[in-house]
Amino acid sequence: MVSCCRNMASRTSGRRLVACLLNVSEARRKDLVENVAKAALCDADGVRREETTVLNIFNDHDYNRSVITIVASMASIRDAVLSACQKACALIDMCAHSGVHPCMGAVDLVPLYPLGEDVGVEDCVQQALAVAHGLTETVPGTSAFLFGWADSPLQRGLAQRRKEMGWFRKTPDLQDLRPDVGPAPQKRYGLTGVGASPYVMNCNVTIDSQDLSVGRSVAAALRESSPGGLPGVQVLALPHGGAVEIACNVESVAGAPPAHLTGEPWPSFVIDGQPYCHAPASLITARVAELAGGRGVGLKGTALVGFTPRECRALAELALSGGVGEFWKEQRRVHM
Numbered sequence: 444m445v446s447c448c449r450n451m452a453s454r455t456s457g458r459r460l461v462a463c464l465l466n467v468s469e470a471r472r473k474d475l476v477e478n479v480a481k482a483a484l485c486d487a488d489g490v491r492r493e494e495t496t497v498l499n500i501f502n503d504h505d506y507n508r509s510v511i512t513i514v515a516s517m518a519s520i521r522d523a524v525l526s527a528c529q530k531a532c533a534l535i536d537m538c539a540h541s542g543v544h545p546c547m548g549a550v551d552l553v554p555l556y557p558l559g560e561d562v563g564v565e566d567c568v569q570q571a572l573a574v575a576h577g578l579t580e581t582v583p584g585t586s587a588f589l590f591g592w593a594d595s596p597l598q599r600g601l602a603q604r605r606k607e608m609g610w611f612r613k614t615p616d617l618q619d620l621r622p623d624v625g626p627a628p629q630k631r632y633g634l635t636g637v638g639a640s641p642y643v644m645n646c647n648v649t650i651d652s653q654d655l656s657v658g659r660s661v662a663a664a665l666r667e668s669s670p671g672g673l674p675g676v677q678v679l680a681l682p683h684g685g686a687v688e689i690a691c692n693v694e695s696v697a698g699a700p701p702a703h704l705t706g707e708p709w710p711s712f713v714i715d716g717q718p719y720c721h722a723p724a725s726l727i728t729a730r731v732a733e734l735a736g737g738r739g740v741g742l743k744g745t746a747l748v749g750f751t752p753r754e755c756r757a758l759a760e761l762a763l764s765g766g767v768g769e770f771w772k773e774q775r776r777v778h779m
């Protein structure tokens with residue numbers, strides 16, 4: 444994915460939009476993943492769902508994991524995401540899964556993010572809970588844990604909930620888990636994380652080394668919880684394509700950008716009247732280069748950056764104004 448749409452006007456259309464970066468545990472069978480994406484666009488009778496689009500499908504072959512970016516109006520997001528989840532559960536069997544990325548569910552992650560000033564995170568929480576309950580009621584044997592603002596009242600973050608659920612373990616013990624919604628997880632569907640929060644962007648930087656311990660120490664120095672770490676940045680080091688990927692989740696943080704960090708300004712935006720900002724990909728890439736360089740390791744290729752909240756919003760407006768549902772097919776044209 445490339446960032447691109449600076450010259451694309453982000454008209455405010457009055458649409459109240461929500462984004463879902465649906466993570467499913469399959470990438471190697473691309474048609475299967477496309478069928479999951481298409482399920483978001485139509486109802487059970489095959490009628491095109493209003494104000495719904497799929498902006499992007501990111502298939503990661505090594506991880507055997509895909510991210511499907513669905514954007515819909517508040518009125519359509521629940522049904523769009525639920526249909527995609529149901530399709531994924533019908534097609535993906537976790538008993539047969541293999542891939543180097545940790546994962547627990549056929550549908551591994553369902554995060555909902557507000558796009559724009561007139562949607563609050565609480566609105567997304569309502570939709571996230573409706574998806575979690577809808578899924579466990581319509582696909583018997585599925586179960587979910589909640590994270591972010593949907594995890595009331597504690598609002599525990601995704602990394603913490605994943606740790607509690609044993610997501611990082613090679614073979615998580617499903618029997619002992621207490622999901623928040625639905626029955627004890629079964630091997631076939633595994634466990635799905637469902638949540639809502641301000642937008643979380645991806646930024647992945649691959650370092651030119653096969654040594655996972657170097658990657659782990661770079662990741663540790665970069666993450667928010669370390670002294671000198673970047674606010675809002677959660678990091679994993681994973682073996683990827685014969686090298687090590689520093690995979691970052693870049694959360695939006697409340698308030699103004701941190702004053703002590705120099706360089707490119709942090710992109711900022713407003714949700715429900717509150718200012719938020721996020722670390723720019725350029726800063727993350729520079730930090731990884733510096734930390735890896737200090738260990739005698741260079742970068743491999745360029746950073747892979749997902750949509751920023753602003754890009755996601757602008758592309759969604761473009762797709763919806765043109766009535767384009769399968770926008771992922773147009774992606775190349777827009778981005779070149």
Ligand SMILES: *[C@@H]1O[C@H](CO)[C@@H](O)[C@H](O)[C@H]1NC(C)=O
Nearest residue numbers: 468469471507536539540541
């Ligand atoms: C990828 O994962 C899916 C299920 O999640 C599994 O059915 C499939 O066999 C895996 N592909 C490979 C090549 O391991």
Ligand SMILES: *[C@@H]1O[C@H](CO)[C@@H](O)[C@H](O)[C@H]1NC(C)=O
Nearest residue numbers: 501510645647690747748749
């Ligand atoms: C970054 O890596 C993670 C795997 O940890 C993946 O889920 C995500 O899709 C990747 N993002 C991009 C933009 O490549």
